[in-house]
Amino acid sequence: MSPLQQAAARLQRALQQEAAAARQVALPELHRLIEEKRQALAALTLALDRDGPPRDAAERAALRAMMRAAEENAMVLGAVAGALEGMRERLRRDLQEAADPGLYGPAEGPRRRPLRHTLAASLDRTA
Helix, strand or coil: CCHHHHHHHHHHHHHHHHHHHHHCCCHHHHHHHHHHHHHHHHHHHHHHHHHCCCCCHHHHHHHHHHHHHHHHHHHHHHHHHHHHHHHHHHHHHHHHHHHCHHHHCCCCCCCCCCCCHHHHHHCCCCC
């Protein structure tokens, strides 16, 4: 196996592991894999600089497999980022509603929500 094939296979493994960790929302594992991916990309860059472009079908196949892994990785990480953004927005909205004194309802009759003066006074509305 050529150095280029080895580097492409290493990067492919790092990308696949990162996608698997992202699917499981394993944030400490994702953090570790970022460095592994960075090192694998540096090794691939070095192999390409040293040996030039792919010379045979095996090297081209290794690069194609690595690119497929990179595309899948990007889709998974994009989906995780979208899910986290949605959760952040829902949390922000829920906190703003909980702290909004306008939701207490009229002074007379049944209130829509219980009084939460302490909560409204203590929550930072920029949360």
